[in-house]
Amino acid sequence: MQQLEKDTHPIIADYDADNYDYRSHWDNRAYEQWAESYAFKRLLTGIGKAQWLIDFGGGFGRNTIHYKRRAEHCVIVDYSIRNLQLAASTYGPEIESGHIFLIRADLYHLPFIDSAFDVGLIIRVLHHLTEVESAIKEMGRVVGHDWLLDVPIKHHVFAPIRGLMHGEAGKLSNWEPRKVENGDTPFVSFHLAMIRKLLTDYGWDSKVIASVNNFRRWDQVLPAWVVTILRPLVYGLEKGTQRVGKGWWGPDQFVHATRKTPILPQASAMVLPPEPEGMPIAALATKVICPICQIPLQWSSDAARCQNCSREYVRTGLVWDFVPN
Numbered sequence: 658m659q660q661l662e663k664d665t666h667p668i669i670a671d672y673d674a675d676n677y678d679y680r681s682h683w684d685n686r687a688y689e690q691w692a693e694s695y696a697f698k699r700l701l702t703g704i705g706k707a708q709w710l711i712d713f714g715g716g717f718g719r720n721t722i723h724y725k726r727r728a729e730h731c732v733i734v735d736y737s738i739r740n741l742q743l744a745a746s747t748y749g750p751e752i753e754s755g756h757i758f759l760i761r762a763d764l765y766h767l768p769f770i771d772s773a774f775d776v777g778l779i780i781r782v783l784h785h786l787t788e789v790e791s792a793i794k795e796m797g798r799v800v801g802h803d804w805l806l807d808v809p810i811k812h813h814v815f816a817p818i819r820g821l822m823h824g825e826a827g828k829l830s831n832w833e834p835r836k837v838e839n840g841d842t843p844f845v846s847f848h849l850a851m852i853r854k855l856l857t858d859y860g861w862d863s864k865v866i867a868s869v870n871n872f873r874r875w876d877q878v879l880p881a882w883v884v885t886i887l888r889p890l891v892y893g894l895e896k897g898t899q900r901v902g903k904g905w906w907g908p909d910q911f912v913h914a915t916r917k918t919p920i921l922p923q924a925s926a927m928v929l930p931p932e933p934e935g936m937p938i939a940a941l942a943t944k945v946i947c948p949i950c951q952i953p954l955q956w957s958s959d960a961a962r963c964q965n966c967s968r969e970y971v972r973t974g975l976v977w978d979f980v981p982n
Contacts, residue, residue: 667765667788670842672716672737679716679740688876688888692895693780696867696911697723703866704803704913707775709944713764713796714782717743718757725757728776730940732758734767738976745975752975755937761978764792768948768970768979772801772920781909783852784809784844789834790855797859797914801921804861804914807869811835811846813908849910856914867911868902871895941977949981 672679683690701724710728712720717740718733725731725748735741741759751757762768764786777800786792797804810816812829828835832851837844849865856863872891876884898906942956947963947970954961959972970979 668843669736670785673739685877689870689873692870695896696869696899700805700866700911701727704776709774710776711774713777713779716740718747720780721748730756732760734760734762736763741976755940758941759976761976761980763980765795766948767795767799768945769799770944770946771798773799773944775802777804780807783807784846787843787845793855794859802916802919806912806914808849808852808910808912809846809908810849810910812848814906849904860917861914862917863912863914865903865910866913867899868907869899869909869911871898871902871907873908948979
């Protein structure tokens with residue numbers, strides 16, 4: 658993958674480089690997918706149903722199956738147009754009905770009003786956000802009540818082994834993010850207390866609710882016949898460690914953040930768009946503003962225009978593109 662950078666803008670992982678198909682990343686990762694699915698079923702039930710839910714960095718809709726019945730409207734946001742097109746090919750009828758919307762956007766500059774969504778999710782994305790403070794502030798701005806965050810931590814139970822191998826053991830306890838370069842794309846892990854402090858600073862209460870993928874890659878390093886034998890045991894251990902390992906065991910710690918003072922959204926004072934046949938957008942338009950000017954837009958059936966900066970944001974197929982040119 659390549660990286661994108663504009664002036665001092667944080668690096669954004671480019672999942673469209675070289676026609677990359679992110680679905681292939683999940684080949685032979687049955688355990689990781691199962692572990693997250695198990696966590697989702699329990700955690701989303703606790704959060705309850707939403708009118709509007711946003712999946713930050715939702716890609717091709719990998720996790721949509723877990724939340725689409727729990728919200729009246731779901732918005733998948735991603736920077737990758739290819740990922741969103743793959744989501745469109747999977748969820749076409751739900752997109753055309755106005756149940757799901759696909760938005761190409763930059764997580765550092767989101768095109769939504771404050772508190773546009775009741776519930777927010779960010780899963781397997783935080784490790785790409787090198788300027789995590791700015792990202793959490795901006796994403797949190799558009800979430801009004803509940804936010805489920807998957808935090809990749811650098812101080813999990815197996816980290817000391819890696820730290821000794823790379824001479825980094827002394828850095829596990831400090832709050833400085835750990836950055837690893839993989840080609841042109843950085844991968845970042847954090848101290849959990851640092852992320853929770855940021856949430857507190859921006860008006861959130863938080864609690865660690867699950868340790869997930871506690872035995873990551875175990876099924877990739879053993880022969881297939883051994884994996885088959887051990888699978889029931891490891892899956893059972895995963896269920897237990899998701900609870901007892903909160904805050905320290907696994908590399909992915911799920912955090913549930915709630916607004917100290919819930920904020921109700923106020924609809925954008927947009928020019929109401931006509932409804933294109935088979936694709937309602939009026940509901941979406943009440944949530945959207947120019948990501949640069951932060952003002953309402955003038956809408957048509959296939960474009961939204963900012964009167965202040967004259968930028969036009971277009972719809973191609975089932976995907977709306979709100980990345981400024």
